[in-house]
Amino acid sequence: MEAKQLSLFSNVEEQNLASRQKTAKLGRYERIQRELETGECDPYKTFVEISSLPTPPSNYTFVDLFCGAGGVTQGLVQAGFQPVASVEVNPIASATHKRNFPQCHHFNGDIEQFNPIDWLNQIGSPEVHLVVGGPPCQGFSVAGKRNPDDPRNRLFREFVRVVSEIRPWYVVMENVPGILTMQKGAVKKAICEAFEAIGYPHVSIAILESAAYGVPQIRPRAIFIANRFGMKNPYPKAQLLPHQYKPIESAISDLPEWTPLPEINHEWTRHSPKYMERIAKVPPGGSLYKTYVDAFKRQYPGKPSMTVKENHGGTHIHPYLNRVISAREMARLQTFPDSFVFEGSMKKAMWQIGNAVPPRLAECIAWALIPYLTDIALNIQRGDTVNRPLQTQLIFD
Numbered sequence: 001m002e003a004k005q006l007s008l009f010s011n012v013e014e015q016n017l018a019s020r021q022k023t024a025k026l027g028r029y030e031r032i033q034r035e036l037e038t039g040e041c042d043p044y045k046t047f048v049e050i051s052s053l054p055t056p057p058s059n060y061t062f063v064d065l066f067c068g069a070g071g072v073t074q075g076l077v078q079a080g081f082q083p084v085a086s087v088e089v090n091p092i093a094s095a096t097h098k099r100n101f102p103q104c105h106h107f108n109g110d111i112e113q114f115n116p117i118d119w120l121n122q123i124g125s126p127e128v129h130l131v132v133g134g135p136p137c138q139g140f141s142v143a144g145k146r147n148p149d150d151p152r153n154r155l156f157r158e159f160v161r162v163v164s165e166i167r168p169w170y171v172v173m174e175n176v177p178g179i180l181t182m183q184k185g186a187v188k189k190a191i192c193e194a195f196e197a198i199g200y201p202h203v204s205i206a207i208l209e210s211a212a213y214g215v216p217q218i219r220p221r222a223i224f225i226a227n228r229f230g231m232k233n234p235y236p237k238a239q240l241l242p243h244q245y246k247p248i249e250s251a252i253s254d255l256p257e258w259t260p261l262p263e264i265n266h267e268w269t270r271h272s273p274k275y276m277e278r279i280a281k282v283p284p285g286g287s288l289y290k291t292y293v294d295a296f297k298r299q300y301p302g303k304p305s306m307t308v309k310e311n312h313g314g315t316h317i318h319p320y321l322n323r324v325i326s327a328r329e330m331a332r333l334q335t336f337p338d339s340f341v342f343e344g345s346m347k348k349a350m351w352q353i354g355n356a357v358p359p360r361l362a363e364c365i366a367w368a369l370i371p372y373l374t375d376i377a378l379n380i381q382r383g384d385t386v387n388r389p390l391q392t393q394l395i396f397d
């Protein structure tokens with residue numbers, strides 16, 4: 001069936017819909033971010049200018065836990081890091097990671113079954129400079145207030161276990177900003193204590209807005225960074241101010257509007273003419289549904305994309321076409337290159353993309369880490385004494 005582009009608003013409803021149009025939210029977590037910067041004194045947290053850094057050496061290695069399709073892996077590889085191992089339980093996301101990073105030794109299975117020492121021994125026991133990952137922390141148990149058997153709590157414990165066994169120079173953990181205010185900050189405190197217990201004291205926390213680093217999407221992330229040498233915990237300085245954020249059109253305007261390209265995942269949910277008529281009445285910022293108001297929202301023209309996610313095959317609505325955005329458009333908004341192809345069905349591709357960390361954000365974090373990794377490497381080569389906190393017994397409530 002030939003695609004038909006319907007008018008965005010009917011003459012009768014235009015005035016009413018315009019009155020309901022929302023303002024784009026560019027600073028959703030500004031309050032939490034402000035409290036982090038002003039309410040807590042963290043002498044170990046520092047922000048690094050990354051625009052003028054030299055090309056990094058290619059010998060810094062990392063392990064990516066809960067790697068998904070590989071958003072973080074892609075970003076670190078772009079910064080010159082070498083992936084030595086990754087862990088992912090979902091078979092389709094695992095297949096995507098294997099396809100795009102064939103040089104990485106990938107473990108597809110439950111992280112509880114992952115023995116990092118045996119795994120690294122099989123590939124020559126390389127030194128691991130960085131462990132990264134985004135374990136689900138919403139089930140973390142604090143003082144008995146949450147179920148200690150919650151599987152999400154188990155996954156966080158496993159993340160800490162692997163870090164304690166690998167002993168990387170730095171560890172970077174990412175999550176949604178809401179994790180910082182759960183149980184009035186008790187979850188954040190417990191996470192920091194868990195890392196301190198295994199020899200990674202002085203945990204630093206910052207909220208990084210992906211759009212501030214050139215990602216054409218509003219996607220804030222809470223980033224925990226710690227190291228075992230008493231070094232600073234570096235974060236990349238923001239590269240763009242809110243008025244400079246890249247608009248959605250900058251990422252997707254050159255893709256075919258109505259011609260799918262399955263070879264690069266440029267596919268979207270097919271709509272009936274009646275459904276397209278309903279979409280045509282949705283204003284920017286509005287949702288197709290009254291019940292699920294955070295889904296099927298029309299993107300704002302001229303603004304960064306709202307946080308992309310997968311909603312049962314229906315993502316956010318295109319800013320000016322009467323269809324949802326495609327999987328490739330989602331990937332562009334996440335800063336995946338077109339050469340990065342996702343395995344599985346269209347819906348599975350959308351699910352993988354919606355759960356990923358933007359590669360560009362991960363790349364910027366990597367650039368900030370490089371000078372500090374280099375300092376550690378030089379100190380070790382010279383035989384200088386480096387502060388190495390003792391590892392204590394790993395205990396969880």
